[in-house]
Amino acid sequence: MQILRLLIALTFVLSFSAQANEIQIQSGYVRAVPPSTPVTAAFMEIHNPSSEARALISASSPAAKAVELHTHTQVEGVMQMRQVDKIDLAAKSTTHLQPGGLHIMLIGLKAPLKTDAKVLVSLKLDDGSLIELNLPVRKVATQGHMQGHHH
């Protein structure tokens, strides 16, 4: 267990001390939901400082049964969530995952999320690299994010 913890710590150090060309994640969090709500979403800013376009192709979390990449679209004047194959990370720019827009959907939460707890979320990029995040659970003012969700 000690060795496992050390390896996890080392993985974090390595992923954060990587070259300046690496994808950087900032301001990440998971939206707090009432215990009766089995779905939530993760939001963050993904910075791609390189001159190469990249993409987020999948995400996973031990806290949820399934994790999907989602966006919001207007369908007959109503905002609805839609699953997307990938989230494009344009070269030299920051992609915002935020309420009402792109987000990472955590479906089938295995346990209620406690505010200020940390949720492990792994991002997989199109170049095969993995980014491990430990995101805090935070309360967010609701803006009908869960409307039109049909899981």
Ligand SMILES: [Cu+2]
């Ligand atoms: Cu969603």
